[in-house]
Amino acid sequence: MNHVVRMNRRSFVIGTAAVGGGLALGLELQIGSGEAEAAASEPEVNAWVVIRPDETVVIRVAKSEMGQGTITGLAQLVAEELECDWSKVTFEYPTPGQNLARKQVWGTMFTAGSRGIRESQELVRNGGAVARQMLLQAAANGWNVPVSECSAVNGAIAHKSSGRTTTFGKVAEAAGKLEPPKDVQLKDPKDWKIAGRSLKRLDTIDKLTGQLIYGIDVKLPGMLNAAIKDCPVFGGKLKSFDAEKIMGMKGVQKVVRVGESAVAVVADTWWQAKTALDALPIQWDEGENANISSASIAEWLKAGLDAEQAFVGNQNGDVKAALASAAKKVEAVYSYPYQNHATMEPMNTTALYMADKCEVWCPTQNGDRALAAVIEASGLSAPKCEVHKLPLGGGFGRRTFTDYIHQAVAIAKEMPGTPVKLLWSREEDMAHGRYHPITQAKMVGGFDASGNLTALHMRISGQSIFASVRPESLQNGRDPATFQGLNPSGPEAAIGYTIPNLLIDHAMRNPPVPPGFWRGVNINHNAIYLECFMDELAHSIGQDPLEFRRRLMAQHPKHLAVLNAVAEKIGWAKSPPQEIHRGIAQMMAFGSYVAAATEISVDNGNKIKIHRIVAATDCGTAVNPAQIERQIAGSFVYGLSALFYQECTLNGGRIEQENFDTYDSMRIAQMPKVESIVMPSGGFWGGVGEPTICVAGPAVLNAFFNATGQRIRSFPLKNHNVQFA
Amino acid sequence: MARITVNRKSHDIDVDPNTPLLWVLREQVGLTGTKYGCGIAQCGACTVHIDGAAVRSCSLPVSGAEGKQITTIEGLAQNGVLHPVQKAWLEHDVPQCGYCQTGMIMAAVALLMEKPKPSDADIDSTITNICRCGTFQQVRAAIHAATNA
Structure with a gap:
């Protein structure tokens, strides 16, 4: 069968303001105006569902799509309750302005923390169920029969006793005028027909033909392009620049001071803007952080490992006493570096500022905050501002921040009436990330004379994300997120071990480097610290790492179930083939239980080939298993790239790595075979975009120890001359 | 000019x-x-x-x-018909965010013009594009599938 390019142009209206008709400029985004105009007039059943006369079902998705498949998963949940024909389903993004005007009818647009589906599943399922009831009611009214005698299947409505039938498309307009029902019954997941299945994504075709418009691709009439440089030293300021030196360069229109610390060149094309910016003489006031280096930060964090003051995250028994009386003690110090997100699509925003209106087009994980940023930066009131969300060329947490949106609006404000697209270079992206926080950990374990683990003290020293990003979420100064995966209990991120005397605490040390949510967030290092050290403890008493863990996990059956699943699938009970070495790890985070077992070989003591990773996830409820498998495999690429290659080091108060030549990322040659076990146990909704990322690292490190006897405790591995084979 | x-x-x-x-x-x-x-x-x-x-x-x-x-x-598509590599990408549901995929597809098409039946080693040495989402498992499957199109 031949696929015709224009078939299934499902993502045609994405990024335009289809809801409520859209603003005129939005429709000029190289998108067929016919589709957009049709979208403007089509009948809305409710906030979630639009059904066109041709039976096309448009499902509105409030969360941002950055590759994680949330569009498809959320649409499956709406379609499941709606009882529509899945082959007729397409989607669109409502705008943050619409969400605000309609009193947050779509809930929060914030898309991070593996919350896209689990946070909004009830809202969207309810939206689908309400729309179905309204469609049924409209048909029943037309036939003058009780609604209870009508049923909907696959987009068709039937009245059984009279044999009459109609379709969603025919009654949609009437349905939209009805009062929505207050109470609707949601389906039990065991009765699902559309949700729960490995359906293909709705948004693929335009990604294959180059037709999908990302933020970087936005083109508006009369648009100019901007390149920017922010002071490379964190906290530094822009002192001066000599615009005269570059004003004669071809295409250059304006040189703009942006806030206190940045300068932008606006030109006809971005390449002209970037070339001129590179030639612009700039003086920085580097400020008080100009002497900060990776070494000075490491020294400061090291002092925190034994500091008196620390926030307690998890405590039972008396660790101090238990360690003092232990028959055997094991101690190790680990550290984990700063890392940048390095989304493939660099930061960008297109902004159009006028005296009474400001519109931006941007890739964002945080639609509501993006709108707030536009309101703040433009100085205009909310009804005069609008944000058009575009598909993201990667997010991973970086695009929860709105720094680049603020910048774009500030630049556009200098040129009223002219749309300006701000695009960061990769070098700017590396220099001004919101970095994975830096930490160290001192791990001390104590055994009694019979070889029972009686005490564990885990002291984390280092940076808090919340202290920088969300200080209102601190609890008397303590950052609860620091203890991700280590909490005593709870549905989000509880530790999987019971240890009679346990203390996990955090000596907060916040260097002047902006931290952020980086796919997996705090579990990336917490899992390495805990799960590598559990292996160290097991080996110290000559026990099998799997058996050692199992003895501590009896009261954590869900943690244990995923661990057992990977152990069984990798064949832990039998010896591995010659030259093959295994490692194992487990964790809970983002509401899901995850484990990994890996098989590696090591050549020459330092060249690792990862042959297999078996990964298990209990996410409670699985909406699309095939997409979950892709998130698992993809998370390993992100996590293992970090483990092997990635750190952002500081010298002179600035990040030293400028591009992918010094901040490498895995290629297909390094990709291991990933075998996923998706094992939802029901009764809860866990995330899937992030949790598994944290178990690949410790599983590989534990296998590397088995292969070489070398225990690596600082990262990335390249610093130890350990690399992919 | x-x-x-x-x-x-x-x-x-x-x-x-x-x-x-x-x-x-x-x-x-x-x-x-x-x-x-x-x-x-x-x-x-x-x-x-x-x-x-x-x-x-x-x-x-x-x-x-x-x-x-x-x-x-x-x-790449001719007369509105997808290239076999694009078709294989569609059937294997390869892209995640999709941003790197156009470059990845162009690299794969060039490889197949050079070597119509590439081995895994050929793919490893030729397809050196970065994908931060980590679609490599599907990319490999789709390249092999495209050779049978």
């Missing part, structure tokens, strides 16, 4: 001849399917074909592409 032929169509463009082909394609020709990722030929998001070979257009001055046949992702 530069005269370039993109997807069989000739364009006369008023541009500094040192401008990378990538930016001429995106900003002057108006074809934005070719992406910017690094600007130093590391990531492959900007991969196009020049006389049938995969080239990273971010590091090639437009003057170096004059008089040659440039094919971008927009020129």
Whole structure:
């Protein structure tokens, strides 16, 4: 069968303001105006569902799509309750302005923390169920029969006793005028027909033909392009620049001071803007952080490992006493570096500022905050501002921040009436990330004379994300997120071990480097610290790492179930083939239980080939298993790239790595075979975009120890001359 | 000025001849399917074909592409019919965010023109594009599937 390019142009209206008709400029985004105009007039059943006369079902998705498949998963949940024909389903993004005007009818647009589906599943399922009831009611009214005698299947409505039938498309307009029902019954997941299945994504075709418009691709009439440089030293300021030196360069229109610390060149094309910016003489006031280096930060964090003051995250028994009386003690110090997100699509925003209106087009994980940023930066009131969300060329947490949106609006404000697209270079992206926080950990374990683990003290020293990003979420100064995966209990991120005397605490040390949510967030290092050290403890008493863990996990059956699943699938009970070495790890985070077992070989003591990773996830409820498998495999690429290659080091108060030549990322040659076990146990909704990322690292490190006897405790591995084979 | 032929169509463009082909394609020709990722030929998001070979257009001055046949992702489908590699990508549901995929597809098409039945080792040595989402498992499957199309 031949696929015709224009078939299934499902993502045609994405990024335009289809809801409520859209603003005129939005429709000029190289998108067929016919589709957009049709979208403007089509009948809305409710906030979630639009059904066109041709039976096309448009499902509105409030969360941002950055590759994680949330569009498809959320649409499956709406379609499941709606009882529509899945082959007729397409989607669109409502705008943050619409969400605000309609009193947050779509809930929060914030898309991070593996919350896209689990946070909004009830809202969207309810939206689908309400729309179905309204469609049924409209048909029943037309036939003058009780609604209870009508049923909907696959987009068709039937009245059984009279044999009459109609379709969603025919009654949609009437349905939209009805009062929505207050109470609707949601389906039990065991009765699902559309949700729960490995359906293909709705948004693929335009990604294959180059037709999908990302933020970087936005083109508006009369648009100019901007390149920017922010002071490379964190906290530094822009002192001066000599615009005269570059004003004669071809295409250059304006040189703009942006806030206190940045300068932008606006030109006809971005390449002209970037070339001129590179030639612009700039003086920085580097400020008080100009002497900060990776070494000075490491020294400061090291002092925190034994500091008196620390926030307690998890405590039972008396660790101090238990360690003092232990028959055997094991101690190790680990550290984990700063890392940048390095989304493939660099930061960008297109902004159009006028005296009474400001519109931006941007890739964002945080639609509501993006709108707030536009309101703040433009100085205009909310009804005069609008944000058009575009598909993201990667997010991973970086695009929860709105720094680049603020910048774009500030630049556009200098040129009223002219749309300006701000695009960061990769070098700017590396220099001004919101970095994975830096930490160290001192791990001390104590055994009694019979070889029972009686005490564990885990002291984390280092940076808090919340202290920088969300200080209102601190609890008397303590950052609860620091203890991700280590909490005593709870549905989000509880530790999987019971240890009679346990203390996990955090000596907060916040260097002047902006931290952020980086796919997996705090579990990336917490899992390495805990799960590598559990292996160290097991080996110290000559026990099998799997058996050692199992003895501590009896009261954590869900943690244990995923661990057992990977152990069984990798064949832990039998010896591995010659030259093959295994490692194992487990964790809970983002509401899901995850484990990994890996098989590696090591050549020459330092060249690792990862042959297999078996990964298990209990996410409670699985909406699309095939997409979950892709998130698992993809998370390993992100996590293992970090483990092997990635750190952002500081010298002179600035990040030293400028591009992918010094901040490498895995290629297909390094990709291991990933075998996923998706094992939802029901009764809860866990995330899937992030949790598994944290178990690949410790599983590989534990296998590397088995292969070489070398225990690596600082990262990335390249610093130890350990690399992919 | 530069005269370039993109997807069989000739364009006369008023541009500094040192401008990378990538930016001429995106900003002057108006074809934005070719992406910017690094600007130093590391990531492959900007991969196009020049006389049938995969080239990273971010590091090639437009003057170096004059008089040659440039094919971008927009020129891959013929008469509205997807290229077999695009079809395989669709059937294997390969893309996640999708940003690197146009470059990845162009690299895969060039590989298959060179080696119609590539081994895994051929794929490993030739497809060196960065994908931060980590679609590699599906990319490999789709390349093998495309050889049977």
